[in-house]
Structure formats: structure tokens, C-alpha cells
Amino acid sequence: MADGSEENTFSGRLSRYARVSTSMGGLAARLAGERYLGMKLERGKHANDLKEALGGLRGPLVKVAQMLATIPEALPKEYVSELQQLQANAPPMGWPFVKRRMTSELGPNWSSKFKSFEKEAAAAASLGQVHKAYHHDGRLLACKLQYPDMQSAVEADLRQLKLLIGIYERYDKAVSTKQIQVELAARLHEELDYRLEAKHCALYADILKDEATVHVPEVVPELSTGRLLTSTWLEGQPILKFVADHPDARDALALNMFRAWYVPLYYYGVIHGDPHLGNYSVRPDKSINLLDFGCVRVFPPRFVAGVIDLYHALLEDDEERAVQAFRNWGFTNITREVVDVLTIWARFLYAPVMDDRVRTMGETNNGVYGRETAEKVHAELRRVGGVEVPREFVFMDRAALGLGSVFIHLKAEINWYRLFNELIEGFSEKKLTARQSKMLAKHDVPAAEAA
Secondary structure: OOOHHHHHHHHHHHHHHHHHHHHHHHHHHHHHHHHHHOOOOOHHHHHHHHHHHHHOOOOHHHHHHHHHHOOOOOOOHHHHHHHOOOOOOOOOOOHHHHHHHHHHHHOOOHHHHOOEEOOOOOEEOOOEEEEEEEOOOOOEEEEEEEOOOHHHHHHHHHHHHHHHHHHHHHHOOOEEOHHHHHHHHHHHHHHOOHHHHHHHHHHHHHHOOOOOOEEOOOEOHHHOOOOEEEEEOOOOEOHHHHHHHOHHHHHHHHHHHHHHHHHHHHHHOEEEOOOOHHHEEEOOOOOEEEOOOOOEEEOOHHHHHHHHHHHHHHHHOOHHHHHHHHHHHOOOOOOHHHHHHHHHHHHHHHHHHOOOOOEEOOOOOOOOOOHHHHHHHHHHHHHHOOEEOOHHHHHHHHHHHHHHHHHHHHOOEEOHHHHHHHHHOOOOHHHHHHHHHHHHHHHOOOOOOOO
């Protein structure tokens, strides 16, 4: 028999879905009116209404909305502005839920497996909540419990996502988001598999074991299941608070974070796909704790090689090499005009590593950062007939923008060009293939899916 709180959660979700569907249904009518009848669509007001509807949800749709807000051209700027304000800050579920979840995962004597277990959640997110506990051996632990009914919530939320994007694409065909939807669905399903997240965590610990300035939690396998992930608790301060207290630490923190994200990518073809401020903390020695491995993306070596090939193509103004790099990224049926437009976006993304000088991340040659460039690219793509964004591009783009945003917050002044070139020196697709294959096999992590 289903417990009352899960029934209430489910019925509450149905109610909130109705609000979202009504909101999106209203958008469909207004889009049709704007397109065919010349009626004015108040996108800003509708975007705010949609944000309010989404904001009450506990579950995947909030995470999807946040993801979409960081992917340029996926949604109109009015939507991005509102969705970026969504926070995964739903209040945690109470002690009755915690006891039921822990009992179902570790058995009726679950509490005896811990020296102590805190009743109040230390953190709550869109898919689960975290409780502090102490192991009998004295280790401080983080126990992440998945909320009830998340599997069915993912399916329902992905249907809402398809509706939302489908409405917009009928109005604006500059960017086909078919592959974006495929990628988001794959990553969301992975995030519900805490056994896979445990493997990702161990993978990262191995990859970064020689990076003295980066720390990764240690999973406790005997206290982990598919819906409960127990790992060591890493103490640290939120990064912006640490910087406020130690402004001289900005550059050191940026350097540590750069290596935390890009050593795994260029050495092993793996990236942490959720680079927001809540997923790391800072220790007193300025080293960082890298947290939450639910959204990890493994790339085929040819994609990573394409990233580096495009960099060299931009440095050398080699158009043919750029075209081949975009193809390696998964763009198909691209014309010369489309390549020219994509190159505008590429030059924006690569701008910090193009000049051999100390600079902040927010600088660009034309003095514009992010949204303005995305709008220009979007308009040009609409003019040349549109493009389908390949699925592998989605999280690479999101991670680059998310991490870049963090560096802008830090106001770090670094020679990004030298940092990047030191990292990719001696790179070869063959070497990456061998390293990746060995490392993934060691940790039983699946290779990249075929495009």
C-alpha cells in the first residue's frame, strides 16, 4: 500500500502539472495569435507565469528548466531570464519519509549501521535531499536520499519538456532541439541511478588523485543503493563567501576549478556537466571540493579531438579544419553559411584562450558577453535556414558557459591561453582513446553512447 505522503506528493504534482500545461497551452494560443493574427505576445509576462508554475515543483522539470536556461538559443531571452531565477530549493521532506526511504534501502535496522544520523536535511535539491550522519569508524557522512516517485516524475516531466519546446519550435525554427531533448532525457535518467553516480564519483576520484588542490568524496558502498548514496562529507565554505573573506584567493580558486573540470575532459574525455556554485566548496588552503556526480558526460574521443581541432582552426583561420571540427562535433548537413554562423559562437566560447595575455573571463574582442552573442547567432541561423544541435554539443556548451560564469563571478585574472595550451600539449585522439578505455573499464562506467 502506497504511503500517504507519496500519494499526496503525486496528487500535488498532478495539480502542478495542470498549472504548467495550462500555462503552456496559453502560450500556444498566444504564439498562434502573434504569428497568424498579428497579436502582440507578452513573452515576459508569460515567462514569469511559467516560472511561477515550475517553481512549485519538486523534481526533474526544475532541473530541466535550469539546464535549458544555460543553453543559448534553446529558448527566447525572456524565458532564459525567468528560468535562470529558478532554484532547486524546495523544502526537504520530513522525518517520516526519511525513515521509510532508509528502511526500504538498508532494512529495518538501518539506524544501527550509523553511529548517528541527523533528522533534519542538510541540503535539499530537485531530485533528493542530503542528511549528515556519522559512521561507527568516526567518518562524517553525506547520505543522499532520492525523493519518492522520481522515475514516473521524469517521464511526466520529459513529456512537459517536449510540449514546451515543441510549441516554441513551431514558432521559431532557427534551432532544432530534437537532439537536445534526447540528451536531456538520457542525463536525467542517469541522475536517478545512484549506483551509476557512485561509479562516477569513484572515477573522478581516480582521475583527480594527483591534483592536490581538488578533493572528491569517497563513496561508502555498503551504505549505498540505487536510491541512496552515502559518501564522506567534505567540509568547506561556499565559494562566493570564501572569496568575500579572502579576495586575494580569486585567481588560485579559478586555477583549481579549471583543472578540476578540464583535466578529466582532455585526459579522459569526461566532464562534470553541472558546474554551478552549489557543486563545490572551498577549504581553508584554497583547494576545492568537487561535489555531486549525478550529471557526468562521457564523450567519444573524436568529439574531444574536434574541440581542440576547432581551437587551432580559429587560431589559424583554417576554414576547412573548422568545417571538419564541426562535423566531428556531430553537426550534419551544414552549409558554408551555417559554418560561418557557428564560428561566431565558437569564437565567443574560445575567446579567453585565444590571446596570450592575462585577462578576466568576461572580456571579448567586441565587448559583448553571452546573451547578445547568442541573439546574433540565433538571428543568423534563422536567416540561413536553421541547424540541428547535436546531442554531444549540449553539455559541452553548458559546462563551458557555466564554468565561465563562475570565473566571471570570481573576477579572476589569468592567462587562460597558457593554461589551456599547457593542458592540451601533446594531445592525440589515439592517446585519449587508450586512456579513456582503460579508466572506464576499471570503474565499470559506460562508454559514450553512439550519436
